[in-house]
Amino acid sequence: MAEPSLSIGELARRTGVAASALRYWEGQGLLPAPARVSGQRRYPEEAVAKVGLILLLRDAGFSLADQKALLASRAGDMQEWRRLARRKQAELDEQIAKAQAARDAIEHGLRCSHPDFRDCPNARSLVQARLTGLSLSEAHKH
The missing domain is CATH 1.10.1660.10 (Multidrug-efflux Transporter Regulator; Chain: A; Domain 2)
Structure with missing residues (x-):
């Protein structure tokens, strides 16, 4: 058959x-x-x-x-899978950290008591940090 x-x-x-x-x-x-x-x-x-x-x-x-x-890759050859999976996991961790920093910044903007977020000292600090070359994640930590 x-x-x-x-x-x-x-x-x-x-x-x-x-x-x-x-x-x-x-x-x-x-x-x-x-x-x-x-x-x-x-x-x-x-x-x-x-x-x-x-x-x-x-x-x-x-x-x-x-x-x-x-x-x-050959069936059962897990070395290549693990190498690529670890690299992808590190990339995802970085993407998650960036997304979390963006979410935190937006959340702060929504809670901020200043009528205009551009007047917020926190927002100004983030803007200055970004202008010095820090990423949002790095700027948010400062």
């Missing part, structure tokens, strides 16, 4: 990913080139899980190059 296969349209419907994205991922080496039957792409059933993994990696913030490296 022949292995069941999915057309690109079926794979797109099952994964919620546009066929054009699937073709792009194939061209980038994220998805292996599928077999062709009468010129039509035919993906194996396991392509659904692979697309799910690509979506998960994308949602976690991994670049296409990182995704390709992770998908190309």
